[in-house]
Amino acid sequence: MQQLRFVIIGIGGYSLVHLAAIDWLQEQGLAQLTGVVALESERKTKPELIRSLQDKGIPLYGTIDDFFQNGTDTADVLTVPIGIHQHVPVSIRAMQHGLDVYCEKPLAATVQEADALIEVKNETGRKIAVGYQHIYSNSMQQLKRLIHDGKLGRVQSISLLCGWPRSKQYYRRNNWAGKLKLSEHWILDSPANNAHAHYLLNTLYLASPLPQQAANPAELRAELYRANHIESADLAQIKFRTDTGADCFISFAHCNQTELGPKMSLQCEKGKVYWQTDNGKTEIKYTNGETEEFDNLTHEKWRFDGFKDFVSAVRENRQPLCTPELARAQTQAVSAMHRSCPEIVTIPEGHIIEIEDWEMFPPDTRGDFRRVKNLDDYLKKSFTENLFFSEMGLSWAKGIDAKWVQARG
Numbered sequence: 001m002q003q004l005r006f007v008i009i010g011i012g013g014y015s016l017v018h019l020a021a022i023d024w025l026q027e028q029g030l031a032q033l034t035g036v037v038a039l040e041s042e043r044k045t046k047p048e049l050i051r052s053l054q055d056k057g058i059p060l061y062g063t064i065d066d067f068f069q070n071g072t073d074t075a076d077v078l079t080v081p082i083g084i085h086q087h088v089p090v091s092i093r094a095m096q097h098g099l100d101v102y103c104e105k106p107l108a109a110t111v112q113e114a115d116a117l118i119e120v121k122n123e124t125g126r127k128i129a130v131g132y133q134h135i136y137s138n139s140m141q142q143l144k145r146l147i148h149d150g151k152l153g154r155v156q157s158i159s160l161l162c163g164w165p166r167s168k169q170y171y172r173r174n175n176w177a178g179k180l181k182l183s184e185h186w187i188l189d190s191p192a193n194n195a196h197a198h199y200l201l202n203t204l205y206l207a208s209p210l211p212q213q214a215a216n217p218a219e220l221r222a223e224l225y226r227a228n229h230i231e232s233a234d235l236a237q238i239k240f241r242t243d244t245g246a247d248c249f250i251s252f253a254h255c256n257q258t259e260l261g262p263k264m265s266l267q268c269e270k271g272k273v274y275w276q277t278d279n280g281k282t283e284i285k286y287t288n289g290e291t292e293e294f295d296n297l298t299h300e301k302w303r304f305d306g307f308k309d310f311v312s313a314v315r316e317n318r319q320p321l322c323t324p325e326l327a328r329a330q331t332q333a334v335s336a337m338h339r340s341c342p343e344i345v346t347i348p349e350g351h352i353i354e355i356e357d358w359e360m361f362p363p364d365t366r367g368d369f370r371r372v373k374n375l376d377d378y379l380k381k382s383f384t385e386n387l388f389f390s391e392m393g394l395s396w397a398k399g400i401d402a403k404w405v406q407a408r409g
Contacts, residue, residue: 004311006102007035007075009064009090011042011049013173014081014104021304022079030311034074035059037067064090072097077314080104081131083176084193085185088113095126102310104131106197107327109186111335114328121324129310129320130327134198135205136306137296139280141321143266143273147209152284153269155246158203161383162196163253163260163376164360167367170254171230178230180338190224190233191252193334199262200238200250201330206266207246212321214329215242217407222337223388223400224344227255227352227370233344235372237388238337240407249386255347256375259360263383336407347372347396372396 003026008018025031036053038060043050053060059074061067067078078094080087081104088108091101107130108114121128134140146152171178179187192200207215220240224233234254241247253260263276271286280296296302306322313320351373359365372378378389389397 003030003032004314005032005034005074005076006079007037007061007067007071007077008033008079009037009067009082011036011038011046011053017303018079018081018102021307024301024304025307025311028308030308033058035061035067035071037061037064039063068093068097072099075099077102077310083174083182084109084187084189085176085182088117091128092117092120095120095124095128098124098126100127100310100314102129102131102307105201105327106193106330106334107324108331109188109193109334111328111332113186114324114331118324118328127310127314127320128324129306129313130322130324131306132198132201132322132327132330133303133306134202134280134296135322135326136309137280137302138298139275139282139294139296140202140205142294143206143275143282144211146284147206147268148211151286152266152271152273154209155207155244155266155268157247157267158207158249158264159383159386160199160203160248160250160262160264161260161379162191162199162262163251163256163258163379164191164195165256165259165357165369165371166195166228166234166254167357167359167369168228169359169367171228178228178232178234180232188232188334188338190236190334191254192236192238192250192337193330195254196252196262197330197334199252199264200333201327202264203248203250204242204329204333205326207242207244207248209244212319212323212326214326215244215246216329217241217248217333217336218243219404220333220336220340220407221388221402221404222340223390223397223402224337224341225347225389225397226344227347227372229370235347235375236337237382238333239386239388240333240336243408251379251382253375253379255370255372256379257371258376260376260379332407336405340405341400341402343401345396345400351396
């Protein structure tokens with residue numbers, strides 16, 4: 001069967017993951033890299049990669065416009081690992097040029113953008129997958145089956161915690177990191193809409209018993225804070241009830257001290273689920289006394305399973321596991337989060353520690369961090385007791401303007 005021809009936008013940041021994924025597919029005879037959009041600024045920082053691509057005879061396009069003007073006939077699929085505000089317009093343009101799309105998460109900044117993309121997908125009949133990599137993972141798919149088949153029963157509640165420290169350098173890596181808006185384009189960057197967006201969608205995905213569907217938040221309250229000198233939030237708490245009746249409580253942080261989570265607990269009618277670490281270590285204790293364990297480590301490259309599923313979806317003329325319709329639930333939750341807490345609270349300097357330390361990513365690099373004192377302890381307490389910071393009596397959380405909002409729509 002003919003290999004799918006992929007063109008990737010970018011040679012830095014998360015584009016490198018897409019390049020590695022296509023290499024993995026190519027080893028299996030499933031895909032071929034037929035082009036890369038490499039900006040001049042990126043080429044200067046990655047001369048060895050540029051030489052390698054040129055040695056392989058892979059066409060390089062100077063801009064996204066250059067590709068759409070000169071390269072669409074060499075591609076079947078465009079991958080879109082670029083800024084949040086570019087996901088929808090570039091994906092729409094690709095579909096209108098007759099291409100299928102693998103778009104990085106999050107799907108969009110706003111529900112309106114997500115709906116516009118879904119409309120064009122339906123009009124053009126093109127395939128689009130969204131790169132929430134955990135949706136494709138073994139642990140999420142097994143849990144989804146156990147919920148759908150009724151072995152676990154209805155999901156009653158979910159608690160989730162993830163705290164990944166991020167440095168000042170993280171927020172300087174591009175022109176949109178940490179922003180609510182860039183010019184006229186909404187960004188809504190935050191842990192909930194970037195690094196931890198996977199885990200927010202996991203919650204909504206498992207809250208629905210239906211295959212290939214996510215629950216939607218029905219009513220929601222959020223508390224948003226920032227320790228870094230940014231426009232958006234680097235600390236978020238979200239409580240919501242879904243349209244399937246699941247009560248969810250989530251805490252995300254980029255200004256804590258040490259790596260916490262991800263870890264998630266699900267209370268179901270017929271058992272309790274403990275899910276933790278990025279490898280999806282899962283332990284289930286059923287009410288009948290049975291237990292079950294599994295994780296994501298079905299093979300070394302499990303993080304690339306979304307790309308492989310996408311190739312299968314195109315070949316079999318079916319929908320990929322993570323469609324825009326499914327991913328829209330995460331966008332809906334983020335939109336409601338900002339409506340619930342329109343004024344992000346800046347944590348006073350007296351509660352901040354500035355320190356140089358090792359980065360989580362990229363590895364073997366150091367960065368300058370702003371951390372909230374004792375935040376790790378507060379996050380752990382919040383996770384076990386489902387408490388907002390304002391309910392814990394923290395001085396920097398008192399008087400926060402946060403209200404319950406209807407999240408449907």
